[in-house]
Amino acid sequence: MSDHADSAVARRAAAPEPAVPPPGGPAPEDGQRRARDGAGNGGGRRWAGIGPTQVIYLALLGVMAAGWVLVAIDGGDFLTLETVVGIQQRSAALGIVAVGQTLAILAGSLDLSVAYVISLTSLVAAEIMAGRDGGILPALAAALAVSALIGLVNGLVITRLQVHAFIATLGTALIVKGVLDHLYDGPAGRVPESFQRLGYDRLGPVPVSALLWAGVAAAAWFLLRRTRLGYRIYAVGGDAEVARLSGVRTGRVIVATHVLCSVCAGIAGLLLASRLGAGAPTVGTDGGYDLESIAAVVLGGTALAGGRGGVGGTVGGVLLLAVLDSVFNQLEVNAFAKDVVRGVVIVAAVAVYARRTSRRRSR
Amino acid sequence: MRALRTLGPIVVVLAVLLALIAAANPFFLEPAGFLAFLKRAAPLVILAAGQYFVIVSGEFDLSVGSLVTVQVVVAARLIDGDEAATWPVLALLVAIGLLIGLANGVITTALRVPSFITTLGMMLVLSGAVFLWTGGAPRGALSEAFRTFGRKDLGPVPWSVLILLAAGGAAIALMRSDFGRRLVAAGDNERAASLSGVRVNRTRTLAFVLSGLAAAVAGILLGGFAGVSAQVGQGLEFQAITAVVLGGVALGGGRGSVAAAMAGAFTLEALFTLLNLYGISGALEFAVQGVIIIAAVAAGAVRLPLRRTAHV
Secondary structure, three states, X not given: OOOOHHHHHHHHHHOOOOOOOOOOOOOHHHHHHHHHHHOXXXXXXXXXXXXXXXXHHHHHHHHHHHHHHHHHHOOOOOOOHHHHHHHHHHHHHHHHHHHHHHHHHHOOOOXXXXXXXXHHHHHHHHHHHOOOHHHHHHHHHHHHHHHHHHXXXXXXXXXXXXXXXXXXXXXXXXXXXXXXXHHOOOOEOOOOHHHHHHXXXXXXXXXXXXXXXXXXXXXXXXXXXXXXXXXXXXHHHHOHHHHHHOOOOHHHHHHHHHHHHHHHHHHHHHHHHHHHOOEOOOHHHHOOHHXXXXXXXXXXXXXXXOOOOOHHHHHHHHHHXXXXXXXXXXXXXXXXXXXXHHHHHHHHHHHHHHHHHHHHOOO | OHHHHHHOOHXXXXXXXXXXXXXXXXXXXXXXXXXXXXXXXXXXXXXXXXXXXXXXXXXOOOOHHHHHHHHHHHHHHHHOOOHHHHHHHHHHHHHHHHHHHHHHHHHHHHOOOOHHHHXXXXXXXXXXXXXXXXXXXXXXXXXXXXXXXXXXXXXXXXXXXXXXXXXXXXXXXXXXXXXHHHHHXXXXXXXXXXXXXXXXXXXXXXXXXXXXXXXXXXXXXXXXXXXXXXXXXXXXXXXXXXXXXXXXXXXXXXXXXXXXXXXXXXXXXXXXXXXHHOOOOOHHHHHHHHHHHHHHHHHHHHOOOOOOOOOO
């Protein structure tokens, strides 16, 4: 992205050569298969060790055990129905956003606009519903269309205008923020009672919102594992140039992941609107869904550079954050102390993955 | 012409924005008016210089915004209006900045955590820790001597402009030194750099330390200029990164100059000023800002020689 011809040449010369296997690692094609293996199911076949997805679930078990002990010492009861439901409730919205974010990150991109998309769709939905049952379907359609449109804009700015995803999605985030701040001062619109059931009903111990999250995650898993687009997402994230040379239209793949990522944020916005009973211009940013979703994805073992990881790890990452949150709540830890611990946990977890990866593959 | 080559198209954009400001507000052309602009821009320009070191080495620093908040809140609580405490606290703030930068650098390079995550975690830790310490809201007050740097003038020139000149000069000198070359080399091609004898980890760590130092200086200036609040540093990390990218510096490292990054920060500040002048302040300001940032970066990308890049 500069006009320094000399360094451009240097970069071209240094660009990864598809034909030459990187030192200490197999050929790229092989590397891609390994990447998919590392992402979870079947990872143990090729690798004697365990992949990041297993690590995150082990960590999740560890945190739950530690939480159980700590809460028990404190005189409480950690694994009650109430806390289990609470963990699922808390994680559903973040989980849905993080699944979308996983797609964008796997393709080597990222989306910083999701928090504002969430706020915007919550408002769009609540305004159209205006408390009427009849407004639900049009509201759903409109909210998803708006979020898909924002994703499309993100994707096109990144691929056609060649703007780095960080700046492109930060820019759209600012635009949506400006529009929201201009039009709204506070909560607006009203969600009918029937729609609020999405946020509060549950089937036995499982909230409907958690089922929605599971559905979104399963759909994303299917997309990544069983469809052509899924393979292409890994290919583009692994090495866009190699993918392009093998005939993948990399631009389309990136646009598609951004549309899907935004739609996931839109679904989360709908879920939050049903919880709040209205739309709110700050619901997305208050939850910190932009950076938190990226943190959850990386916590789940997906490489920030793209091409390695998967939805299974992300689900584990989100659950880990939610369990931590639940333990803190039960121990009545100060909100600021929570932030400190969360920051340390995220960095520590990623440091553990990094050590494991570097042992396998010297860069 | 040389300036245009090292600074790139950003100077043209900056010149146009400054001309537009001057057209709307002739006071801007007088020394006092222009110095006031420089004074307002100083913290962001210094932050952008610090962020440049990190970005050109191929990393990100998302912790600078919360580091600025930490600086101001810590200063207010420790000084608490006591003039005698000013200098020791200033020294402490610089030490905190260096230390946080060192921590970012070591975690990123030695533990191999992507800097996006390292500094994101640091952002959570810093903002959590400082408000844990003060009980949720800033407490205390800054001393007059502390506020001098952000607010007062030395003769006709504001202190902050002098500090800006010193910091900018130092940044440019650093990039012309061996360190600067090693830094760019590390960001351009880590492997090639390390094969030619660059200690990549040490160089990158130093970049983070410089960014921490820049955040300390910016925090000291902002504390004097804007006063104590819990929001003082909010969003500054994104503004600094945006400024650097506006200057034509590539995210991912290896390309762009520090002077251009600082010009990018001036451009961003000029944009804020202009939007204010034309009454687009408040809410829509963000929307206009977003459009212009995307447009400016896209325009920069179009100038590239026709080469299919793998945009990540």
